Amino acid sequence: MPPIYDEVAPPRGRSNPASGGEAKFMCRWRAWWKGLPALAVVAALAIVFAREPVERNLSARAESLLSDIGESWARARFDGRNAVLEGEALSEEARIKVRGEIARLFGVRTVEDRTTLLPERRPFTFGAIRDGNRLRLEGYVPSNYARRRIAEAAAEMAPGVVVTGEKELVRARGVPAGDFIGVVAFGIRQLAKMQAGRITISDDAFSIEGRAPDFATYDALEVTVRSELPGDFKLARFAVLPPAVSPFIWSAAREPDGVTLSGYIPLGDARRALLDMVRAAVPGAAISDQLRLADGAPPTDGWLKAVSFALNQLGRLPGGKVSLSGTTIAIEGTAPDFAAYDALAGARRSVPEGYTLTRFAVEPPAANPFIWAVQRGVNGLRLTGYAPSEDAKRLILDAVRGDFPGVPVSDEMRIASGGPAAEAWVAATSFGVDQLSKLRTGAVRGNGTTLSVTGEAQDSAAYTTVQAALSQPIPRGFGLQADVRPPVVSPYVFSMRKDADGLTISGFFPSPDEHQRLVAAAKAQFLGAPVNDVSALAQGAPQGFATAAMAAMRELARLEAGEARFDDAKLKLTGTALYAGAVASIHANLATALPPGFALEVTLDVTSRHEAVDHAACQKSINELLDKGTIVFKGQGADIDPASQGLLDHVAAAAASCPDTLIEITVRQPQTTPALASARAQSVTQYLAAAGIAPDRLFIGGRPALAAQTPEAGAGAAGIQLIVR
Template sequence: MAREKVRKSLEDMFGVRVVRDATTLLPERRPFTFSAVKDGKAIALAGYVPSVAARERIISTARQAGFIVSGGDQLVRARGAPPGDFAALVNFSLKQLEQLPSGRITIADHALSIEGRAPDLKIYDELAEVLRGALPYGLTLARFAVRPPVASPFLWSASREGNTLRLSGYVPSEAARADVKAILDEAMPGLDVRDDTHLADGAPSTDLWLKAVRFAADLLSQARQLQVSIADSGISVEGIAATFDMFDVLSRVRRNSPEGFQVARFAVQPPRAVPFVWKLQRLPDSVQMSGYAPSEETRRLLSDALRSAFPGVPIRDEMRLASGGPSSEMWAAAANFAVAQLARLRSGRAEARGARLILSGEALDSAAFSSLTTALEHSPAGLTVENEVNPPRISPYVFSARRDKNGITLSGFYPTQKAHDYLRQILMRGFPEEAVTDVSAIGAGAPEGFQSAVEAGLRQLERLQRGDLSLTDLQLRLSGLAFTTAAADHIRAVLEKSVKPPFNIDVELSVVPEGAPVDGPECQAGLSEVMAHGTILFDTGSASIDAASQATLDRLVYILQRCANMRIEVAGHTDSQGFSRSNQRLSETRAQAVVDVLEAAGVSASHLEAVGYGATQPVVSNETEEGRAKNRRIEFLVKEAQTP
């Protein structure tokens, strides 16, 4: 039609007689297409243009944008272009393509399609906003196939605070976004969901990913303060459980991870326990854990420690996780310490309240009790330990003390460390120069009155040249060699008076054979030897002889009975304290008291002479208490032989 109009106008011009038409029509293309493929700085053009001018404008604009253009000279002129400025339409489309590292645009009539991958979310969002809005030059968007950037890790996170749920991170598609909303609405209807997620590539399979979202929704529906994050194939859960039941539910749910995913981090804070207590109990057939632990890790480590300490013994774990206790490090140190002590018990328990640990029960044996007692001196820093562990129960309850040429040997058991220390003090006073071999051990089950019965026996063992003292439950037995018959009788009488029922007394004593008579020097040497290793003690300020002196007196009697036909002076001495007259009288009465005891034991009174010297013959200075103590003494002096 236009061609005919032009030809008609030319024929009607003045002077034109003949018009010969040698023009041809451009081919018409339906649809009228144009495409551009971008790869970095290179762009390849193809398709149709309505004119040479349009082609030149398109190529020029592309080059000005910095592209290396190919295919421009192969653009085909054709009819059928959409009305308007086709070059402007193409240049607008190329401007959008320019933002992609690589991609493609296709124009078919008025319809624009674009594909490629955005370098970042900002460009993706800008392209989506421009191309999905009102387009210039009559363009319509036929296909938006620009892919979002790859997110690594591909993170999706949902954080719940009461009735509000905030979403962040990425979703793989708009369809997936809609599916996420539907899942959350179903699990938590009525919740205010605020979605700040962006589209991104890099997600696992969408079907599997949505299963992970459903798993997250199940967790979020259980607690009002919780955050669940999905990063690639890992899931993390953190928050606060208001109740133990809620915490248990969350713990159970998290053990059922969806296909292709696993819970890499579970940091849900359990409820607060007040008071924060935990207990380990050794039962006849098992070991039980109960109370609270600060974390799953500490609880697992405790269980492992118990299995190592009690191989083959079933471990019953009734512990729950809770907050509000000591630090995990402090808790673990206390628990490991408790396990080590529990292994030393036949039965018992370790119970902790905060930083206070109470140990109770019965020790396996005396060695275990001793080890436990020593360990308590090195308990973990910051831990207060109360020891209520009893020694092992011994039956029959035995204790023994033997005196021979090698010294004193203790064996058997004692009920408390205090009792043991007390008996050792008696030995130190009664046998000051003798070696003590102590193989006794602590043990429960001692009869009532154990300490006083053994003390009475040890005091009489002091009087024997050698002997054995043994206690078996309520039977106290003393055997050995006494120095004289009178001493043996006196020992038996003292024991029967000192040790009361329900104890039974068994005394079996022999007497040291009488030695040959001695002369004066030998007698003096024997008496001096006895007094060098013993002493005669008096009550303060009086002439009453202390019972602790009896062992020395027995030995004196044994020597004096061999000193026949000799006059022996028994001399009393005092220190310088007090008046000289009173000192003189005290020294005389003390010397006479010793003579009376010796006479009663069988020494002839005609051989003994009591003499008092007061403070006139000190052996050391009276300036110190130690010196005065040495000056308060009894001396035996062989004066001369008597005529038979």
Template sequence: MRADPGEKAPRPARWRRSVLAIGALCLIVIAALAVAQRGAIEADLGRRAQALLLWSGEGWASASFVGRDAVVTGEALAEEARAKVRAGLGSIDGVRRVIDATTLLPERRPFTFSAARDGGVLQLSGYVPSEAARTRIGEAARAVPGITAVKGLDRLVRARGAPAGDFASVVAFGLDQLARLPTGRIILSDDALSIEGRSPDLATYDRLSRTLHGPLPQGFRLARFAVRPPVVSPFLWSALREGQQVRALGHVPSAEARAAVLSALAAAVPGAEVIDEMRLGDGAPSGALWVKAVTYAVMQLALLPKGRVTLSDTAIAIEGQAPSFDIYDALQSARRAPPEGFSVMRFAVEPPVATPFTWRVHRTAERLVLSGYVVSEEAKRGIADAVRGLFPGVPVSDETRIAGGGPPAEQFAAMSRFALALLARMGRGEADLSGGRLSLAGEALDAEAFAAATKMARQPPPGVELDRFTVRPPLISPFVFVMRRDAKGITLSGFLPDAAAQAAVGALLADLYPGETVQDVTGLGSGAPEGFAAAVKAGLLQSVRLEPAELRLTDRDLLLAGDVPHAAAAGQVLRDVTAALPEGFRAATEIAPAEPGAPLTAAECVPLAASLASPRQPTFEAGLSRPDSRGAAFLDRLARIALRCPEAVVEVAPEPVSGAPAAGATANARAMAVIAHLAEAGIEPSRIRVVPLASGAPGEEGVAVHLRPAAAGAN
């Protein structure tokens, strides 16, 4: 029977519904509590699993939990790492099981990585061990100073085979070194690091070299250091020696070249202390040739106890003081044979000092011999050039050596040029330079050369001190002197022994023949007999009695030729010249008396006689009563006029000195000598009269001679 809806249900039914409601509510609460507890368990297990992975060094793996079940994901570098991760996670309290969802990366051998820099661009390539390593490498690359773009980061390939340790930190170290180069590259291959590029300066190069040749991080080793040093221009290297200490300076192109240089120094100067101050630099000539050139320079330095050798690109300089002539000669020889591609541009080796410093040139008829010392190679070349110009075709023997201790270079050049110029005017002779003073001796080629050399010797150039000049005129044989006198004047030819004789002849002729033109073409020569100049004088003195006249002196034979006013004069001339000649000389004459001439009237005679000379003629030999040659010539000419004037008389007037009886006696004696000379000439004694002096000159004694008309003489 259906119950009435408004009627309350029975009590048991209501109870069951309440129980069901309460049960459902409990289930909901229980389920909520279970879900909340599971989430807390999973979170707790996840935290503990991540800590374990990081602590064990397996950060490549990650773990997630489903309840108490661990699900491991990631790319393992090795099977051992996977097993290690599984075992570690399984040991965590509360983990029920471990589900391995990891994968194994492919293995790469060699494991390589590279970073190449070109200005602001960094290009990466190669392998990385993990995504975390890629991230760290990217951060390090972008942090390199000056880098504006990093390329290839997303194309780095993850792989197994990386060396043990923190690979990313080694890459970061390499990038730090690459940051110092404007262009360059680092390469990691397994556990080896290589670097290449060009250093911007030596300081950077030195820092890189020290760093990379020292301990590397993570046990890496340096496989290749190919950083090139900065280009050096000019490329300089030098070595300085002070006894047993040698300092090597400048640049070398490589470590191998440095070792070769040090080895060469040790071999060349055994036992020497070698101080290495060389630095690497780029820009040297070809490596092998450069080392060869340095070895050559070191061998020259070994000969100098104190010196320096320098290479500047391909130019070699050698400086120092040679200890001996043999070593100096050896250095000179080496100077002319440098290595291929190189040249000795500076040779500043001082030669040994010569004491005394002498330079000689000896000339013979066959050759020229130079000996002694010169101050430099340039001086030697200058002398050789001068010799070729001044002595063409003459064989030359040069025995000179370069030495120190001589005059300054400019003075030596002036003295040697001057000496050679003088020797060029000699057939044989010698120039001697010693102690800064020059001496010359020898025989001139000819009279013209002797005159030129004598003139040069009187005016040496500045800086030249001529200590001795004994150059003889050329040897003349036969030795001849000639004087000719006619209506046109006087001509001299032939030779005289010296300039003094030339001057004496000129002065004598000016005295004997005042106002007459003298053409002197004589030369100076050697080979004259002793007394030659005195014989010339004796002949010239007698020549005044001849008109025309010729004097020829050949060695010791004198010949006088010409005309005399009267026949007696010929014998007188021969007698007087023979008496005046030096011992060993001989005299001969070719003298003829002049034609007598037509008689003259009185009106013609007196003016003609008056034109001969002043009233004080004739002249006499000093202190003697005998007329000298000029006085005899005057009397000869007067006698010739008197012979043509039969109506004239000759008046002889002595010239006594007032109050001096002795002087008066001399005057009388001279008057008697005049009378005797005229009588010998053919003047009759009746035509000669001694008369008082019309007007005297006190202080002098002599004789005045006049030709007077007969009537005037009677008065």
């Protein structure tokens, strides 16, 4: 563009000396006006290209300023050097602050405030919920900065956790004083310790809930939340559940200085109620509370009832222990006295509903001496004394009821320690009860390891069975004392019957020893005849019965056939005598031998005359008799023992069957003097003569020539020979 120059106008009123000069001036002015559009374009371009850097510079400086003063919620937009403020402020003070700071920024010409206030929220809430590998954020945040920082903290919580809800967080006013971002980050760090949980912030109140995976984590969470919660915030609720345990165990043990509580306690207010129960059960005891909260307990109301039941029993057990495992109860310890033990044993019947007493290991007080008894009387059975355990006692009661069906049982037996082992006690007592079941009246008694069985048998068969059992070894470790008596019978009958088949013994006999002596004598005196013994032992015999029975048996042995029968103290002898003289002899012998008080009735016939036999048959008969029996004498004298009269009567009967023969009687006993031998031979001779053998047929040995002519004669054990000539 050609330079523009300004002309000086001539003075007013004065004309241009030449008209050509004015025309020239007007021509130049038109030329300058034509250059103005180009000049405007140049100016506009200069302004445009110079404004953009200025706006960028101011925007960057304004953003940095807002960040430095903590008001990043605001944004500054520039039109040249004129600022336009936008954003949602948390307070009017923040808007004023931002306007002032931007206005003082170097290079800013004007400030236009288009900011608004965020809506206020009361309460100002925020929540974070973790469910496995998912974390959801919800609620309000004071700024985008806070949203970003919270999202960063959530992303760092644990590897693989997916965070949702970040964009849905709503900015709002009303954020509580203090480090809101810090308390949210603190809560997220606690959630990282649980697989599932939730934190909630409501104004300045912080709450956390969830379930700890183990007790170490639970303890760490509780300590951290209660002691490290950022300032200006308070803990409103700690609802983190401890881990669930199974079985849910609890115990209380009495120590010399108090009660120690161990195991777990349900959530809620159970601890306060439990401590009150301990103080009531064991007044004045110091309490060592080592319980820890745990989940997995049975319903708390029922659990507390079971604990109360257990603690009431603990109050009776110095040094004892009670425990719960799930819904089972255990009680153990040593009862200080029988009253306490009885109360403890009785409590077993009042266990709270839903619970079971599975272990009752209470040691009863010691008994010294350790005695017990099972007694049978007319009114039933009575159990007294001590048993070593409840189970042992129950087994004996079962044995008693099994052996005595329908019989009334009075159980006065108590549980005590200090006795035999329970198993051995049960075995020995059961053995005794089994014998007692066969007695009409009696008792089984124990003292330590000694067992006694006494009483009267129900009948003879029962007596025999009991005696056989008592003769066998009883349960190991026990000694036995027995006094079992035969049954008492009335009338007391006893019979011995002799016939062609032998001797039959029936009825009752009072003593085993006397009965054995009677049977042994019968086998000897009845010359080997079969003895059929069907008698039984029984009490009730009259005084002197055994003596009377032996006397009756001796006289019965003299008969060809007959029966001796006792009815109480009356003896009746019937049968057939071998010769006439025997009838009076038998009666006289019995009248003399029977003890005082016995009545006697003798009814005997006499056998008909014996059939005659020859010499050889007669000798044979006598020999057989002497082989089966023995002629004995009283002591060292020559008088014939009454036990030999039966043998001699039968010898006399044999000799009577050969009336034409002579009978030589010889005594050949090495230890006998000739005089005594002669006297004994003379006694035999006289007895046979009295039995009806003609005296002239009898002579005493001493004629060897005659003896040599006869067959060999029987001698018998006593060395008595009778030789038929």
